[in-house]
Amino acid sequence: NEPVNYMIDTQKENIMDIGINKKDRQLVAEGLSHLLADSYTLYLKTHYFHWNVTGPMFNTLHLMFEAQYNELALAVDLIAERIRALDFYAPGTYSDFAKLTSIKESESVPKANDMIAELVAGHEAVCRTARKVFPTVEKAADEATADFLTQRLQLHEKTAWMLRSSGPAGYSAAVYAARANLNPVLITGIAQGGQLMTTTEVDNWPADANGVQGPELMARFQKHAERFNTEMIFDHIHTSHLKEKPIRLVGDSGEYTCDALIIATGASAKYLGLPSEEKFNGKGVSACATCDGFFYRNQEVAVIGGGNTAVEEALYLANIASKVTLVHRRDKFKAEAILIFAGQLDMEGGYIITQMGRAGNATATSVPGVFAAGDVQDHIYRQAITSAGTGCMAALDAERYLDK
Structure with missing residues (x-):
């Protein structure tokens, strides 16, 4: 690989001897420059999502993204300092970062779940970039950079898993x-x-x-x-x-x-697809009467749906709300089947049948x-x-x- 333009030795003479020759130092610095570009791009993306996240996860994600972009802001300084310690300049222009980063920009403001997915992908991209530098670092016997990369890998892997989870x-x-x-x-x-x-x-x-x-x-x-x-x-x-x-x-x-x-x-609620549903989710719009019915005591509530599920929710709310209106267009509820298991497991109404009751x-x-x-x-x-x-x-x- 040809050296990029910013890979210029900062000192032509009297370079401190750190036990690594110039060629190896340059290769390590180039790898760290890619890591710096990815980290800075991820910082910008996380900050962008912090500004624009909406919906029921706003409070949690707004604070979570803030903590993450603050950490990334410190990280880019540490990476740049590591490059300077190798006696090379660190990249610092948008054009440099655009050429070096492996993380794509967001074309528009995504929904909260998509923000999480993009940030998970971003942290994984940083991990891949860090791992690519390791062979060069090990060949150069650069223990300081190896320790630093290990710390960054652990942090990015932990953050990616924190953003993900199961039920x-x-x-x-x-x-x-x-x-x-x-x-x-x-x-x-x-x-x-x-x-x-x-x-x-x-x-x-x-x-x-x-x-x-x-x-x-x-x-x-x-x-x-x-x-x-x-x-x-x-x-x-x-x-x-x-x-x-x-x-x-x-x-x-x-x-x-x-x-x-x-x-x-798991399962997910089937909403109507109205723009106002997402806007007011958690602020008057709910998909679980047992979970959220308590918050609507003595208020007028509407239940939208047909069949057993909607009727059960309406009956539950009847003991809590001042008035319950059930709105439906059919007399039978039909759940979507779990397609990847269809034809292989006994299922009914979209649910997997188990042997509940058998010891x-x-x-x-x-x-x-x-x-x-x-x-x-x-x-x-x-x-x-x-x-x-x-x-x-x-x-x-x-x-x-x-x-x-």
Whole structure:
């Protein structure tokens, strides 16, 4: 690779001898310049999202992004100082950064979940860039830069996982599986944290007398799972082969096999698609009467939907609200099927059927070795605490299955 223009020795004479020849110093400095460009671009993107995030996750993400861009601002200084310590100039113009960075700019202001996904991708890009520098650093025996890169990698990997998460069922299953020495791997997709990531206040989580923010609760779930060395992989699974042994899953980033599978893909509310829904989500618009009904005591409430779910929500709210109006256009509710499992598992109304009620097999599906936990198999309770409970049950059922 040809040296870029800014790779100019800052001293022509009397360079301090740090035990690394000029050629190796230049190669390390060039690698660090790419890292600097990625870090600065990620700083700008994080700051941009901090300014413009909206919706029910505003408070949590606004503060989270602020903490992250402040850390990145310090990081770019440290990277530049490391380049200067090698007696080369650090890049500092927008044209330099545009040429060197591997992170793409956002063309418009994305939605909150897309912001999270972009920042996860950004932190992963920084990690890839840092890893590319390591061979050069090791060849040059540059221990100071190696230590610095290790610190940056750990921080960016931690931040990427903090931005991601799974739901209560998946994390609980991971904790119990890990404690049973089953070496669990948790594959988490783009819906970071499930529905709790869009919940501003969880007021009914036991032992949190003052309530807890949904994203904060999910961060605690994740930390607990990580303490037991749960391997976490971020990927979108699009195809499953449940009847193969071992079970095989195909994602955007690769294939995965396992001897037992716990499906904890959760559920998401089906909204009308009105612009005002996103604007007022968490401020009068809700998708869970049991979760949020308490906040609408003695107020007039409308429930939109048809069939059993809407009627159940309306009946629950009738004991809380001053007036409940049920609006629907059909007399039957039809849930969307989980397409990647359709035709392989027994399903009804979009939910996976388990053997609930059978001792020692409560979360088992119609396919041996495949278990379901959380909202994906629960059309009645649909609470974070019941999801966590079925995650525990699924892990214990999986352990019994593997012991046979």
